[in-house]
Amino acid sequence: MxxxxxxxxxxxxxxxxxxxxxxxxxxxxxxxxxxEKTIAVVSTLEHGRCKKDSTFSEVLxxxxxxxxVTDQPVVxxxxxxxxxxxxxxxxxxxxxxxxxxxxxxxTLKKLVPIKFDTVYFQTQRQFKSKSEVEQIKAACQxxxxxILYARAILKKSCTDAIQPFLYYRGKILTSERLRSAIxxxxxxxxxxxxxxxxSCSKQAxxxxxxGTGPLYANEFVVIDVFPRLNQSGYYGxxxxxFLKGVASMRQxxxxxxxxxxxxxxxxxxxPGVNTKDLMQFAQNYFEQSGFGLRKTKxxxxxxxxxxxxxxxxxxxxxxxxxxxxxxLEPNMVFTVEPGLYFHDLGGVRIEDVVQVTxxxxxxxxxxxxxxxx
Amino acid sequence: MxxxxxxxxxxxxxxxxxxxxxxxxxxxxxxxxxxEKTIAVVSTLEHGRCKKDSTFSEVLxxxxxxxxVTDQPVVxxxxxxxxxxxxxxxxxxxxxxxxxxxxxxxTLKKLVPIKFDTVYFQTQRQFKSKSEVEQIKAACQxxxxxILYARAILKKSCTDAIQPFLYYRGKILTSERLRSAIxxxxxxxxxxxxxxxxSCSKQAxxxxxxGTGPLYANEFVVIDVFPRLNQSGYYGxxxxxFLKGVASMRQxxxxxxxxxxxxxxxxxxxPGVNTKDLMQFAQNYFEQSGFGLRKTKxxxxxxxxxxxxxxxxxxxxxxxxxxxxxxLEPNMVFTVEPGLYFHDLGGVRIEDVVQVTxxxxxxxxxxxxxxxx
Numbered sequence: 001m002x003x004x005x006x007x008x009x010x011x012x013x014x015x016x017x018x019x020x021x022x023x024x025x026x027x028x029x030x031x032x033x034x035x036e037k038t039i040a041v042v043s044t045l046e047h048g049r050c051k052k053d054s055t056f057s058e059v060l061x062x063x064x065x066x067x068x069v070t071d072q073p074v075v076x077x078x079x080x081x082x083x084x085x086x087x088x089x090x091x092x093x094x095x096x097x098x099x100x101x102x103x104x105x106x107t108l109k110k111l112v113p114i115k116f117d118t119v120y121f122q123t124q125r126q127f128k129s130k131s132e133v134e135q136i137k138a139a140c141q142x143x144x145x146x147i148l149y150a151r152a153i154l155k156k157s158c159t160d161a162i163q164p165f166l167y168y169r170g171k172i173l174t175s176e177r178l179r180s181a182i183x184x185x186x187x188x189x190x191x192x193x194x195x196x197x198x199s200c201s202k203q204a205x206x207x208x209x210x211g212t213g214p215l216y217a218n219e220f221v222v223i224d225v226f227p228r229l230n231q232s233g234y235y236g237x238x239x240x241x242f243l244k245g246v247a248s249m250r251q252x253x254x255x256x257x258x259x260x261x262x263x264x265x266x267x268x269x270x271p272g273v274n275t276k277d278l279m280q281f282a283q284n285y286f287e288q289s290g291f292g293l294r295k296t297k298x299x300x301x302x303x304x305x306x307x308x309x310x311x312x313x314x315x316x317x318x319x320x321x322x323x324x325x326x327x328l329e330p331n332m333v334f335t336v337e338p339g340l341y342f343h344d345l346g347g348v349r350i351e352d353v354v355q356v357t358x359x360x361x362x363x364x365x366x367x368x369x370x371x372x373x
Numbered sequence: 374m375x376x377x378x379x380x381x382x383x384x385x386x387x388x389x390x391x392x393x394x395x396x397x398x399x400x401x402x403x404x405x406x407x408x409e410k411t412i413a414v415v416s417t418l419e420h421g422r423c424k425k426d427s428t429f430s431e432v433l434x435x436x437x438x439x440x441x442v443t444d445q446p447v448v449x450x451x452x453x454x455x456x457x458x459x460x461x462x463x464x465x466x467x468x469x470x471x472x473x474x475x476x477x478x479x480t481l482k483k484l485v486p487i488k489f490d491t492v493y494f495q496t497q498r499q500f501k502s503k504s505e506v507e508q509i510k511a512a513c514q515x516x517x518x519x520i521l522y523a524r525a526i527l528k529k530s531c532t533d534a535i536q537p538f539l540y541y542r543g544k545i546l547t548s549e550r551l552r553s554a555i556x557x558x559x560x561x562x563x564x565x566x567x568x569x570x571x572s573c574s575k576q577a578x579x580x581x582x583x584g585t586g587p588l589y590a591n592e593f594v595v596i597d598v599f600p601r602l603n604q605s606g607y608y609g610x611x612x613x614x615f616l617k618g619v620a621s622m623r624q625x626x627x628x629x630x631x632x633x634x635x636x637x638x639x640x641x642x643x644p645g646v647n648t649k650d651l652m653q654f655a656q657n658y659f660e661q662s663g664f665g666l667r668k669t670k671x672x673x674x675x676x677x678x679x680x681x682x683x684x685x686x687x688x689x690x691x692x693x694x695x696x697x698x699x700x701l702e703p704n705m706v707f708t709v710e711p712g713l714y715f716h717d718l719g720g721v722r723i724e725d726v727v728q729v730t731x732x733x734x735x736x737x738x739x740x741x742x743x744x745x746x
């Protein structure tokens with residue numbers, strides 16, 4: 001008798017499930033992990049592909065299993081299948097993630113021993129293997145190439161005497177146009193982007209504002225690109241802030257403050273360091289520089305997000321580098337992305353991806369920090 | 374005292390949450406719906422953007438609410454906030470969707486009255502408003518333009534005397550190349566694609582195989598495109614099957630069988646019709662044509678998926694047109710996409726989107742069915 005980890009989800013949305021079988025499917029399916037063995041139960045629609053392409057140890061056909069359990073006095077088909085699996089694989093209890101579907105959980109727990117393991121599912125992907133690091137590196141390289149491409153467009157753009165807009169090849173350069181250039185670039189090189197941020201001026205005061213309308217000279221332009229590699233499923237993530245034209249004293253102060261903070265944060269990364277101390281460092285640093293978190297007209301300004309997030313098969317994964325306590329260990333991979341945001345000036349964010357090594361850190365991509373174009 | 378619908382999810386992944394506030398966020402946040410009022414509780418990172426851009430009636434700041442409840446003897450922050458909301462809005466009980474996170478549910482149900490409403494969350498978006506239909510139409514129009522663009526490339530491609538590959542502008546035309554052309558086309562017109570299918574020959578025997586490597590003359594090429602409009606969040610979805618060159622008798626039979634089946638299915642759509650009867654019709658039709666579901670060498674062939682799925686803010690949503698019973702009503706919107714799949718020949722799928730009207734149906738896009746190029 002043994003414990004089985006159990007997931008019922010779409011592997012397009014649940015990186016833990018993708019991690020087990022390296023198989024992408026848009027609709028939910030069932031999967032088990034018993035010691036090193038992984039088992040998937042999929043529909044006729046996915047059966048052939050899952051058998052051919054996935055790394056699951058076993059692939060069962062949903063309708064076959066259902067036929068084998070017609071005698072079960074249970075209404076729900078998913079439960080029927082889980083009961084079958086319990087018997088077939090002599091499972092003593094099921095272990096589920098926190099975000100397991102609640103209704104299924106409520107039904108299941110009347111039928112089988114079932115428990116949560118928050119830590120297992122949160123951390124099973126936290127230490128990246130050599131090949132995973134290579135994939136993240138490849139994704140980060142694609143990201144930096146895309147930003148290089150965007151920077152070249154910004155650099156070549158110009159203003160006319162009448163309007164403060166940037167023009168490129170005779171037409172106004174908008175957030176939408178530059179974003180679509182970046183995303184097409186990634187597509188052609190094997191990566192999919194969603195939500196790429198190209199936000200200028202006041203729009204950039206919201207860290208997740210994607211940006212819309214003309215880009216302006218003499219204003220911050222935040223470019224945040226996070227493509228997912230089609231083949232392996234790993235993410236890259238990088239942000240650079242640019243300014244085409246002439247920067248004001250305050251813009252220079254803001255940029256320099258964020259850049260110094262990021263440098264200091266990265267310098268501190270090594271095994272044994274607690275992520276909440278990194279967060280605290282950034283909070284103190286910005287506070288002392290006069291840029292701490294504050295509220296203006298009911299909306300937050302200053303340093304309004306955490307320092308970073310884990311990166312891998314998920315875009316935001318464990319460890320988060322915020323107020324929670326996580327002690328760094330070798331082969332954790334995460335972003336370092338301090339930022340400052342003000343309603344009048346917009347925002348500055350600089351983001352890179354690091355891997356914790358046995359003695360310190362390794363940057364997983366290289367890209368210049370030069371920002372005035 | 375009143376009931377409140379409750380969601381805790383990322384609105385990027387949970388269309389019901391996006392539907393409440395028209396606000397996209399990658400990380401989970403809390404939202405309530407009390408009668409017609411919607412309330413979101415978000416982090417400092419999202420607060421400004423959510424206040425400006427969302428349609429939530431109220432936007433609360435996570436840290437403000439937490440500060441207001443420091444006296445609660447509860448460890449979990451999400452629970453603390455829910456308890457605060459319960460008191461503040463005089464909520465008698467919370468109503469949650471089936472896929473609510475199980476661990477949070479388990480903690481919450483010890484603190485507040487909480488219950489599932491499968492039907493509400495499954496069906497709240499099922500009847501599309503006029504403006505929603507317009508958005509889906511726009512997404513479907515983008516989809517058909519992208520397929521038109523792909524068809525033109527296929528049409529202009531050619532073979533040489535030595536290889537059976539298709540060539541376009543002097544280079545081999547691969548699945549990857551045609552897919553990236555389609556997806557860039559959509560990007561430039563304001564739609565994001567993921568998982569676009571361009572699969573040829575045997576690869577197309579798996580309905581969700583995205584396709585890889587050279588495209589061949591005289592073989593089926595299945596092109597399935599489903600972009601999401603950036604602005605409104607609505608999906609389009611269309612599939613056409615093409616063949617460049619000369620089709621065999623069996624290929625012609627297969628195509629004609631799928632096309633006739635789709636025509637017959639669409640003709641049958643009107644209020645009062647049960648979706649499972651549509652599924653049954655397709656099953657019978659394919660069975661009688663000699664193409665029913667079967668297993669060959671342990672893998673399914675023939676008619677191996679359902680007839681269609683609801684479409685809107687979700688790519689696969691209610692109603693599904695499969696073996697479950699759903700009675701059609703005006704303003705339901707779904708795909709009609711019968712398909713046949715064989716290991717030796719590959720697959721044929723034809724997909725359009727229909728809206729149920731008071732007397733019958735309306736096709737939400739137009740595109741020719743001509744397939745031999």
